[in-house]
Amino acid sequence: MHRWFNNPEATKTLMEERESFSIEQARGWTGAAVRNEGEDRKYAIVVPGIEQPVGFTALYGLFRQTAPELGCLIGDEVRGRGVGRWAERLTVTKAFEEFRAHRIYGRIPAFNAAAKKVVTAQGWQYEGTMPGHIKRGGKLIDCEIWGASPEQFFAAVAKW
Numbered sequence: 001m002h003r004w005f006n007n008p009e010a011t012k013t014l015m016e017e018r019e020s021f022s023i024e025q026a027r028g029w030t031g032a033a034v035r036n037e038g039e040d041r042k043y044a045i046v047v048p049g050i051e052q053p054v055g056f057t058a059l060y061g062l063f064r065q066t067a068p069e070l071g072c073l074i075g076d077e078v079r080g081r082g083v084g085r086w087a088e089r090l091t092v093t094k095a096f097e098e099f100r101a102h103r104i105y106g107r108i109p110a111f112n113a114a115a116k117k118v119v120t121a122q123g124w125q126y127e128g129t130m131p132g133h134i135k136r137g138g139k140l141i142d143c144e145i146w147g148a149s150p151e152q153f154f155a156a157v158a159k160w
């Protein structure tokens, strides 16, 4: 966690970049993640042949009237090799099958082409733009909203 959140190549496309992330913060983050309590769930991404996890996925805001949000960070240098696609597929399947979510959604910085490509291949639809929602380094960046129903998701991934 400490390694991933301190990797600018990985965090530059996130909704928010942290100014810093200490080892204590990483311990707190992982300690909370493994407790599996509350309305969020986080999963380490493990790739066969690579000793340490390469990133994580998350479901934020489960068990509510509003749909949960998907998060994903491939923190190590294996981006662009299909890992995110599979990690997101497995995580969204859990959201629908294990947690019975009625929908899934995500906020994606408009410039994050890889994130949009991954969800498009999984039946997600572009639903709108929050103009200038992200302010970073004095620049305003659009934030796109994407989402899918269980029907849209399962129909799309069945074709893989």
Ligand SMILES: CC(C)(COP(=O)(O)OP(=O)(O)OC[C@H]1O[C@@H](n2cnc3c(N)ncnc32)[C@H](O)[C@@H]1OP(=O)(O)O)[C@@H](O)C(=O)NCCC(=O)NCCS
Pocket: 009, 010, 011, 013, 014, 015, 055, 072, 073, 074, 075, 078, 079, 080, 081, 082, 083, 084, 085, 086, 107, 108, 109, 112, 113, 114, 115, 117, 118
């Ligand atoms: C976004 C992310 C989860 C995608 O996972 P990944 O393992 O890198 O993606 P995959 O290899 O499964 O697929 C990426 C697709 O986007 C394409 N892609 C990658 N970078 C791209 C770019 N800059 N522009 C256009 N397409 C791009 C790849 O070619 C691939 O498409 P293909 O299947 O047609 O070849 C991952 O890159 C990541 O964690 N990035 C940093 C954090 C982040 O941005 N998280 C999402 C926040 S909304």
